Amino acid sequence: MITVAQVPTAEDEVVQLCQELIRIDTSNPGDHSGPGEREAAEYVKARLEEVGLESQIFESHPGRASLVARIEGEDPGRDALLLHGHLDVVPARKEDWTRDPFGGEIADGCVWGRGAVDMKDMDAMILAVVRQRLREGRKPPRDVVLAFLADEEAGGKWGAQWLVKExxxxxxxxxxxxxxxxxxxxxxxxxxxxxxIETAEKGIAWMQLTAQGTAGHGSMVHPDNAVTALAAAVARLGSHEFPVRLTKTVRAFLERACMAYGVEFDPERPERALEEIGPLARMIGATLKNTLNPTRLDAGYKTNVIPQGATAQVDGRFLPGHEEEFFATVDELLGPDVKRDFVHYDWAVETDYEGALVAAMEAALISEDPGALPVPYCLSGGTDAKAFAHLGMRCFGFAPLRLPPELDFSGMFHGIDERVPVDGLRFGARVLDHFLDRA
Structure with a gap:
């Protein structure tokens, strides 16, 4: 018979759960396939059933599986809280890595593998904490919905977006x-x-650009060249410098960061604050302005044949409140000879850094780290929060990790040799448990 003292805690289980999730290859190539998502959803379902929680698996497309469960709170009359994580990961080539990207090995104090920080670490934290609380019969203050989702790495069409719609x-x-x-x-x-603590995300505009011209022989004078028109437009987009636009979230982060580093915040030159924060400046720097990055080019089939058309793809990101300015600039830079269509579009989201939920996050962090200084920030990329914001939810990024100062954490996302500290996982499980007590 298992006594209360023998019940495994979230801290006991979280590392193993993270390893086991990493070992399920859920690589998302960006098409209709998701070879491991169903297996991962079944894994989560089994771990929840072991502690008496029923869940449902939904397939938006064969193999594209998401799982949803609801935990009854002490006061079902209160508004509910959603905890969500995605099960898919970006692909990884084994030959590029120091360790097997799907091995889930522990080395140098870290769990290694694709998804270790994006985001099977948080999936494991949620599972570990929920399992502990259900074993111990501890209800959260209000209903908590759990969602483990497909397809986030390709925009969520077959995961969060599909669930929100259907x-x-x-x-x-x-x-x-x-x-x-x-x-x-x-x-x-x-x-x-x-x-x-993430309170905002830039919007996403992945665009396909198309130029049309007249086909002809490569040896002749040919002013109506689709490749030339497209290349000029791509060059204008790629070299354009958007002006700095301080949103409320970015300004709040920079002000608090300057206080922490003991430097003066200069709103006329806010980028100077980035000099203090090391590699994270890449991520934060991208939230000071809208961005455009050409990523693909395609034209022609033979060197001496001028093609009738040419295409390119561009990754655009726009700040909350600055979408109209962004697209007006794009269209001006493209000119009349190049048209644009969306490969993928999603809006920018932002919520205020205030309220009981923010207070619960701050208190949970400080309970485990008295030296914690919680701050809001804007994510330069996007997450499934965009889909849930369409249902009117206030969305936050909160996957707590205490990290060693030398770890380039932002470089772990989609990077080679992705890994998460073992101690960080255990810390995160403790913080998440405290958070649910207060949420």
């Missing part, structure tokens, strides 16, 4: 949502750590 009833009563890319630490002077 099964909104699953999220009935949810007014707030907590997901990835937040709650991680950045060491600052005085043996303190800023913990970045």
């Amino acid at each position: 099964h909104p009833e699953l999220f009935e009563g949810c007014t707030e949502a907590v997901g990835e890319v937040g709650g991680f630490s950045l060491t600052v002077p005085g043996d303190k750590r800023m913990y970045l």
